[in-house]
Amino acid sequence: MGNNYIRKTNRQKWSEADMLQAIDAVRAKRMGWLKATKMYNVPFGTLRRRVNNMNKRVKGTQKGMGTSTTIPLEAEQEIVNHILDLESRLFGVTALELRQLAFKIATERGYSHKFNTEKQLAGWDWLSGFRRRHPEISLRAPEATSAARAKGFNKVQVKKFFDLLTDTITNENIPTSRIYNMDESALTTVHKPPRVFARKGKKQVGALTSGERGQHVTVVACMSSGGRFIPPALIFPRKNYKAEYFDGCPPETLGLCYETGYMVSDLFSKWMDHFINHVKPSKEEKVLLIVDGHSSHKSLNALEKAKEHGIVLLCLPAHCTHRLQPLDVPFFGPLETYFNAACALWMKNHVGRTITLYQISGLFCV
Structure with missing residues (x-):
């Protein structure tokens, strides 16, 4: 999937609050599937899967579209916590080290992936998506500390x-x-x-x-x-x-x-x-x-x-x-x-x- 992908449908327009009320109503047997679908304006199939916990990727009222991430979100959160912990100890993780870590986790835990097995690195697309999913971290230039x-x-x-x-x-x-x-x-x-302002894409910009x-x-x-x-x-x-x-x-x-x-x-x-x-x-x-x-x-x-x-x-x-x-x-x-x-x-x-x-x-x- 490209980095600049734009959604072409209006799927999952329902609100999480409406989905929660519909799930509670069906589970409490206050109304049936069809009535809850019409009253709370939620999709019939989605409501059934959420009530019966049939969705493997998301639970409850969470939204999730497209294919799943290579590394599950729970494991990605572990990586984020690891990055922040190392940074606080002045041992920050570089982009290359993060890609190596992602490959190692995916391999050792048996996650299906298309990473580069020759270089043992996760791809740049995965890194870009990882940064979008976790805006609490950013790539910074560190200050040298003895x-x-x-x-x-x-x-x-x-x-x-x-x-x-x-x-x-x-x-x-x-x-x-x-x-x-x-x-x-x-x-x-x-x-x-x-x-200074310069032509975009120019390899080197000088100043006297x-x-x-x-x-x-x-x-x-x-x-x-x-x-x-x-x-x-x-x-x-x-x-x-x-x-x-x-x-x-x-x-x-x-x-x-x-x-x-x-x-x-x-x-x-x-x-x-x-x-x-x-x-x-x-x-x-x-x-x-x-x-x-x-x-x-x-x-x-x-x-x-x-x-x-x-x-x-x-x-x-x-x-x-x-x-x-x-x-x-x-x-x-x-x-x-x-x-x-x-x-x-x-x-x-x-x-x-x-x-x-x-x-x-x-x-x-x-």
Whole structure:
């Protein structure tokens, strides 16, 4: 049967509610076959089969037309449950593995099938029909998750962190509006092009970028639970500071330079001064600063500075930041999207040129 089959008859137009009433009436002997057929507008033969449980494929008031599925619906539901269980454990089933599983089940359980016995695979038509019959599952592109993260992110670890968070807020008497989260992410000179319209069926669609591999600039963002943003910091992969690197940045942006372009202990100490200057914490009005477990956040200089100015540092659990880091979804996700769009527009408006580190600061605040 083709994937785009269109029904050519009006069979099984009866409603399941009417069929249920007709079955109950006949079984209770309130009326005969013909009277129940006319009163509830259901087919005579269908009513008899349902009352006498003669239909092998469907029971009661269920509808079912055409040939039966290769694998019974009950067995298909077992496959669905198996797929969802494996996905929850980060071992998702691919389309090829699903076809192999269907062949194995059909063979071992003796179901009549026309699958490919040479390759031991169910066909693409079966897979298409399986997906239509079970819309609760869909083919998705998974996010790569390391084994360490999979093991580290668990109920015990998460509960321990939130218990510690609650105790810290209560014991230090910190208002919810003075809870801050700080995180870093990178912007690269080689952007990810957005989707474009192209001729249907074309094998490859291209879009210009600045190169195969680019340089990056680290963005340091910090915001409070009350929605207050601290002016960002940008770390350029340079030894010496130059003011032109930061032309076009948001007001009071902290400009930093380091050879690798990544956060290190000395830069985090400078960022702490930047944070203190804008938040004005004190031992009388403490603030809670939630950071990840990067080594640069644990230097003695930074810890002493935090203690001196009434900053309570709280570290997220190891290997859990992919789920617990607050800034990932509301800030860095949209930032990456709009930054890529700004880069694509810049490339269109500057034909023949490429994006360098000098353009990143301007594109960052577009």
